[in-house]
Amino acid sequence: MKVGLRQSMAFLHxxxxxxxxxxxxxxxxxxTTAYFQDEITRWMQxxxxxxxxxxxxxxxxxxxxxxxxxxxxxxxxxxxGKRSVAAMGYWKEKGETYLQWRDHAFMVDGRGVRVDARxxxxxxxxxxxxxxxxxxxxxxxxxxxxxxxxxxxxxIVSGVITHRRIFADFFTLRLxxxxxxxxxAHNLGAVLALPFHVMITxxxxxxxxxxxxxxxxxxAYERPADYHRELTGIDAPPTRSGTFAAxxxxxxxxxxxxxxxxxxxxxxxxxxxxxxxNSVVKITQDTGTSMATRxxxxxxxxxxxxxxxxxxxxxxxxxxxxxMVGLHAGRFAPPALRWLYFLSGLMxxxxxxxxxxxxxxxxxxRLPDPTRPHVGFRLVERLNVATIAGLPFGIAVYFIAxxxxxxxxxxxxxxxxxxxxxxxxxxxxxxxxxxxxRVWIESLSMVAVAYLAVPAVNALTTDRGLLRSFVAGDLVFxxxxxxxxxxAAGFAFAAWKLFRRPLARVRETRSRRERxx
Amino acid sequence: MIALCILAALxxxxxxxFGMTRHQRDVLGRTLAPSTSLRxxxxxxxxxxxxxVLAAIRDGAALGTVYWLGELTVAALxxxxxxxxxxxxxxxxxxxxxxxxx
Amino acid sequence: xxxPIAPALRIASRAFVAIVGGYVAAALYAATMARxxxxxxxxxxxxxxxxxxxxxxxxxxxxxxxxxxxxAWIWLAAGCLPPALALYLSTHGVFA
Numbered sequence: 001m002k003v004g005l006r007q008s009m010a011f012l013h014x015x016x017x018x019x020x021x022x023x024x025x026x027x028x029x030x031x032t033t034a035y036f037q038d039e040i041t042r043w044m045q046x047x048x049x050x051x052x053x054x055x056x057x058x059x060x061x062x063x064x065x066x067x068x069x070x071x072x073x074x075x076x077x078x079x080x081g082k083r084s085v086a087a088m089g090y091w092k093e094k095g096e097t098y099l100q101w102r103d104h105a106f107m108v109d110g111r112g113v114r115v116d117a118r119x120x121x122x123x124x125x126x127x128x129x130x131x132x133x134x135x136x137x138x139x140x141x142x143x144x145x146x147x148x149x150x151x152x153x154x155x156i157v158s159g160v161i162t163h164r165r166i167f168a169d170f171f172t173l174r175l176x177x178x179x180x181x182x183x184x185a186h187n188l189g190a191v192l193a194l195p196f197h198v199m200i201t202x203x204x205x206x207x208x209x210x211x212x213x214x215x216x217x218x219x220a221y222e223r224p225a226d227y228h229r230e231l232t233g234i235d236a237p238p239t240r241s242g243t244f245a246a247x248x249x250x251x252x253x254x255x256x257x258x259x260x261x262x263x264x265x266x267x268x269x270x271x272x273x274x275x276x277x278n279s280v281v282k283i284t285q286d287t288g289t290s291m292a293t294r295x296x297x298x299x300x301x302x303x304x305x306x307x308x309x310x311x312x313x314x315x316x317x318x319x320x321x322x323x324m325v326g327l328h329a330g331r332f333a334p335p336a337l338r339w340l341y342f343l344s345g346l347m348x349x350x351x352x353x354x355x356x357x358x359x360x361x362x363x364x365x366r367l368p369d370p371t372r373p374h375v376g377f378r379l380v381e382r383l384n385v386a387t388i389a390g391l392p393f394g395i396a397v398y399f400i401a402x403x404x405x406x407x408x409x410x411x412x413x414x415x416x417x418x419x420x421x422x423x424x425x426x427x428x429x430x431x432x433x434x435x436x437x438r439v440w441i442e443s444l445s446m447v448a449v450a451y452l453a454v455p456a457v458n459a460l461t462t463d464r465g466l467l468r469s470f471v472a473g474d475l476v477f478x479x480x481x482x483x484x485x486x487x488a489a490g491f492a493f494a495a496w497k498l499f500r501r502p503l504a505r506v507r508e509t510r511s512r513r514e515r516x517x
Numbered sequence: 518m519i520a521l522c523i524l525a526a527l528x529x530x531x532x533x534x535f536g537m538t539r540h541q542r543d544v545l546g547r548t549l550a551p552s553t554s555l556r557x558x559x560x561x562x563x564x565x566x567x568x569x570v571l572a573a574i575r576d577g578a579a580l581g582t583v584y585w586l587g588e589l590t591v592a593a594l595x596x597x598x599x600x601x602x603x604x605x606x607x608x609x610x611x612x613x614x615x616x617x618x619x
Numbered sequence: 620x621x622x623p624i625a626p627a628l629r630i631a632s633r634a635f636v637a638i639v640g641g642y643v644a645a646a647l648y649a650a651t652m653a654r655x656x657x658x659x660x661x662x663x664x665x666x667x668x669x670x671x672x673x674x675x676x677x678x679x680x681x682x683x684x685x686x687x688x689x690x691a692w693i694w695l696a697a698g699c700l701p702p703a704l705a706l707y708l709s710t711h712g713v714f715a
Contacts, residue, residue, distance in 0.1 A: 005684055012683040153672065154637075154679045161680075171534045171593065173601040192593045195586045202672060209668040215646040216653030216667035219706065220660050231661045291579060315658070317665035324669075327583065336519050337580075340587025347590065 006162055013158040017355050018380070020148040022387045025352045027145060029391055030130040031200075032345030033123065035330055035338055038083040040123030043480040044402045045107070046462045047117040048086045053110035054079055054265060055251050060112025061089035062250050065274070069093075069104065075271040076101070081288045081331075082265075083476075085110055086117070102413070119412040120402055125420070126395070131208070134417065139211075146212050152201045159190060166191055179365070182358040189351030196344035197351070203328035206321060231318060233311025234297060238278040245277035248305025256307050257283045257298050264289040277303055292319060293326030356384045381436060386428040389443035392491070396450035397423025399484070403461045423450075444495035451488035455481035522571045522585070526592035529564025532557050534596055543604035565589070632688040640695040641678035644702075645671040651702035654709045 017024075033040065042048065058077055065075045069091040078088040090105040092098065107115045121128075128134075133141035160166070170191065173184045190197065205212060214224065221227045229235070250269070257266050267286030273279050279302035285295025299308045314322065326332055330341045360381050367373050373381070401419035405412055427446065431439050458481060459465025469477035534540040536558035541548045549557070568588060573581035652667035653660070678698065682691040 008683045009680075012680070150672070150675060150679075153676045157676055157680055158683070168537070168539070171530070171537075171540060171597040171600050173597055175601060175605060188594075188597055192597065193590045196590065205672045206669060209671070213646065213649050213668050213671045216649040216664040216671075219650035219710070220653040220664050227661065227664060231665075291583075315662040315665075317658075317662040317669065321665055321669060333583075337584055337587060340584070340591065343594075344587060344590055347594075 006164070009158040009161040013155055013162050014359065016151045016158065017155045017352075018359055020151040021352055021356045021359075022383055023144070023148045024152055025349060025356070025387050026391055027130055027148060028345060028349040028352055029395075030126045032342060032349060033395070034127040034130055035333075035342045035345060037123035037127045038081060039476050039480060040126065041120075042084065042122075042476050043458075044120045044122045044399070045086075045117040046458075046464045046477075048107060048109055048115050050085060051110045052080050052082075052085045053112075054087075055254055056112040057087035057108045057110055058250050058254060058269060060108040060114065061087050061106075062247075062271070063112070064106060064108065064114055065089055065091055070275055073273065075274050077269040079265070079267050079269065079286070080110075081267060081286055083288075086115060118402070118407045119409075120416055121413045125398070125417055131204075134421070142208055142211060146205065146208060149201055149204050153205070156190075156194075156197055156201060160194075163187060163191070179358070179361045182354055182361045186351060186354040186358050189347045189354060193344045193347040193351075196341075197348055199327060200344075200348065203324040206324045207328055209321075232297065234282075235299070238272055238276075238280045240273055241277045243277045244275055245279065245303040247271070247274065247279065247281070247302040248300075250281070252305050253281055253283060253300045253307070256300075256305075257285075260298065260307075260310065261285055261289070261296070267295065271302060274302070279303065287326070287329070288331040291326045291332045292322040293329060293331060294318075294322035353384075353388050356380075356388070360384065378436070382431050382439075385439055385443050386431045389440075389447050389491075390424045390427040390431070392487070393427045393443075393447045393450055394420040394422075394424030396447065396454055396484075399454045400450070400457050403457045441495050441498045444491050444498070448488045448490075448492035448495060451484050451491065454484040518571070518575050519584070519588070522568045522575070523588045523592055525564050525568035525571060526585075526588050527564075527595060529561045529566075529568060530592050530596040532559075532561030532564055534561075534600055536561055540600050543600055568592075629688045633682045633691050636688070636691040636695050637679035637682035640682065640692075640699075641675040644678045644695065644699050645675040647699055647702040647706065648674050651705045651709075655705060 058079060061077045062075070069075065072091045072093045073096075074092040076090050076092070078090075080087050086107045086109045088105055088107055090101045092101065093104070096103075107117050109115045125134075131142060131145050132138050133144065136144075163169075169184070169187055173181070173188055175181050210217065210224075210228075217224050217227045221230075254266055254269075258264065265286045266283045267288070268284040270282045270284075271279060272282070281300040281302045282297055283300065284297040287293045287295055289295070294314075296310065298310055300306060301308065330338065333341055360377065363377060364370065364373075367377065398416060398420035401416045405415055405419075409415060427443060430446075431443060434442065455466050459467070464474070464477050466478060466481040468474075469481065535544070535549070536554045538548050538554070541554070569582075569585050572585040572588065575581060576584055649667035649671040652670065653664040656663035656666060658666075678695065681694055685691050685694060
């Protein structure tokens, strides 16, 4: 039997999409939230107030570590970007790995004063979920997400080949026609943001390409480290001299860096073997200051504050990679563009979600006995609800846990993350225990209620509720609470639409089913 | 300026949708003459091109293009929802062909 | 060839070409570019990596687009041969 190209591509599209659909939805949703990672983190640390002052917070962090962390291997400072207020400092003691950095992390506000903010992973958790997953070793998570991204790329290409009338159907959304409506919605989500989808999938693979496709490095270099050194122009770490030397003021070094970058801010400072005469300060440009995200790293001798010869400028291919990664993360994006990114991310999420629903909508009519579908169908149907409603539900629970867990709790940040998965798991369990007929309406309603609860709990537990934020002109807090309300409204609308689904439609579906049977 | 860009793209997509018989039927309730449709399509492409030019003038070629693609998505989504809403008010047009099998 | 298992096997065979074969082809081209492109090493390595995902996707599409599973294997082998040869020549000191 000879099959046409379109049919074979449709087959590929359907199954490549379904196999990784649920994971891809999670990747799209968490990735979309990551465009507001800094704002989410700010909301999750309501103790941090005031204005951003980059140099003061850097000095405050260095002072704090000078008092509390002498003789360690590294001091690191994550400086506040344009959308943040506080710097985060942390140090690494001898024999520790970089994964343990949370053990010695602290926040410094714009006055240079350490703030006792609640322990949270903030928006960073959702960002990390986007490519590392959770509860699994980072390497496994990245390879799984990478494979999913590869399937996504194949699904995009095969989907475009399958879609017969991209231009004829460009603005078409026929509602109330069952399978046809889901196909229209799926096509709209895909086609209207197609450049974004292609860009985000390919550049997503590029962000971790050295892990996914290391064979070029292996073919051209003795050791992978040689390649990275040659690429970044960063020299070997300093060795200890054993003699003490006071460090030159960090503000001077920041000023030198800014002068070299035409005023662009630094984003990260690492001070290696602080206090030693051989100590070195590394200042990296803020990833949000340019579309090319791999900012230059400058090296200073800590004792003198003298800048070493900067690394040679990057070649064309390295620059391309830097811009691709920058386009993916969108850190350079000003507010308006950030919202466009966010919208495109939502379109991607909608594309995956409607694609998953389409799989069941298409097969429901052809079931031999619709009251007792086969196991595969039931599994897909339930997993769809459990993911499309479950993950947003878990995220809402995460936000609520941030406000309700006691601030003195041990492993507090880890428990916040656990609550995300407790919430998601609870909804999953619910979905699998309830009869399928009502489960969509009930789950979507639960998500709506959870998002409604977020600003309410915020207003009750902090002094930064929606009304006060509005009066104070606090765009980040007011914007977050409003986004929660809009999300709640969106899920409530979906639930209401399903609830009000005219009986005629149900009857029509039933009669069509009978005709087919 | 961003609003102006989106407006140009919006005008462009409205033009393009008016150049398509399905949307003529949904929105106007009748189909237009081929020459009129063609004129709408020319208006449409002009609007889309204009929005790119505006974005490039505002933010330069690189950043402007990134903005433009996002603005196109917003505008196209608005037109799609608009025609759907108009179509459902008029009573949706019958599906011409049997549903495309996937 | 009218065995009920056969269609599933043919799909599995194509999927193998797509998933494993696609990765092998992409890796071969990435490695070959890293050694052969006439430019600084870091740049050649980078171009190889950047292009590899397009090659991977291309092979995956090919595996399902061609007429039969056997043809998918033939095309995969034909596509892999040039970079494999070039890589062999350069690593064994024949050229470059």
